[in-house]
Amino acid sequence: MKILLVAATWPEIAPLAAHFQVPEKDFVKTEHFDLLVTGVGMTATAYALGKHLSSNYKLVLNLGIAGSFDRSIPLGTVLNISSDEFAELGAENRAEFLSIDELGFGRAGYTAVNNLLHEDVNKLQKVKGITVNRVHGDAASIERIIAQCNPVTESMEGAAVLYCCHEAALPCLQIRAISNYIEPRNRENWQIGLAIKNLNEWAIGFLTNT
Numbered sequence: 001m002k003i004l005l006v007a008a009t010w011p012e013i014a015p016l017a018a019h020f021q022v023p024e025k026d027f028v029k030t031e032h033f034d035l036l037v038t039g040v041g042m043t044a045t046a047y048a049l050g051k052h053l054s055s056n057y058k059l060v061l062n063l064g065i066a067g068s069f070d071r072s073i074p075l076g077t078v079l080n081i082s083s084d085e086f087a088e089l090g091a092e093n094r095a096e097f098l099s100i101d102e103l104g105f106g107r108a109g110y111t112a113v114n115n116l117l118h119e120d121v122n123k124l125q126k127v128k129g130i131t132v133n134r135v136h137g138d139a140a141s142i143e144r145i146i147a148q149c150n151p152v153t154e155s156m157e158g159a160a161v162l163y164c165c166h167e168a169a170l171p172c173l174q175i176r177a178i179s180n181y182i183e184p185r186n187r188e189n190w191q192i193g194l195a196i197k198n199l200n201e202w203a204i205g206f207l208t209n210t
């Protein structure tokens with residue numbers, strides 16, 4: 001059985017693809033793993049996984065970059081996002097937010113379920129993430145989301161991957177490297193190159209040792 005690698009954009013996994021000589025296509029099968037590039041966001045991710053998930057996979061590995069709410073985590077750090085939440089899924093009740101759980105329509109939070117005892121995974125700090133359609137970049141909304149969810153990281157796909165794996169009863173893992181802090185938007189502060197380098201070094205090591 002193979003691993004399915006899932007990334008939102010090609011640049012996020014380009015060094016890994018070059019290392020294993022994988023051609024630049026949205027869905028590529030190789031001997032040891034398949035690679036799926038979904039496009040950015042939950043909808044694109046769920047659609048792509050709906051087309052390609054199957055019980056032939058022993059593990060779904062979501063790879064990407066992410067923002068961090070915790071400024072004590074250095075930019076470039078690779079993290080194991082072991083739980084993730086659809087932070088915007090719910091309803092406003094004036095100033096209060098009611099989650100999808102509180103509304104009685106489902107569940108916002110999912111965990112990365114797997115039985116991996118792999119050294120490369122165990123050495124990573126485990127954190128809680130949120131997944132959003134609208135990246136936080138305003139002081140007031142950042143304060144509100146911290147009060148609501150107390151997250152460490154933010155991405156635009158993580159919870160969608162964990163949700164699809166939960167529905168398909170497949171083991172999964174979400175590994176992301178921190179490219180930026182969640183702060184009033186300033187793209188010049190982002191260290192995307194460093195995050196992609198560290199993420200891909202980790203992933204190449206993991207795939208080589210698995």
Ligand SMILES: O=C(O)c1cccc(C(=O)CC[C@H]2O[C@@H](n3cnc4c(=O)[nH]cnc43)[C@H](O)[C@@H]2O)c1
Binds near residue numbers: 009156179182192
């Ligand atoms: O501009 C570039 O060179 C570049 C190269 C590779 C990837 C990107 C992206 O912008 C990837 C978008 C991807 O990143 C995740 N992400 C990163 N930081 C955050 C954040 O602060 N809040 C939410 N998501 C973030 C996200 O999952 C996107 O899919 C650019």
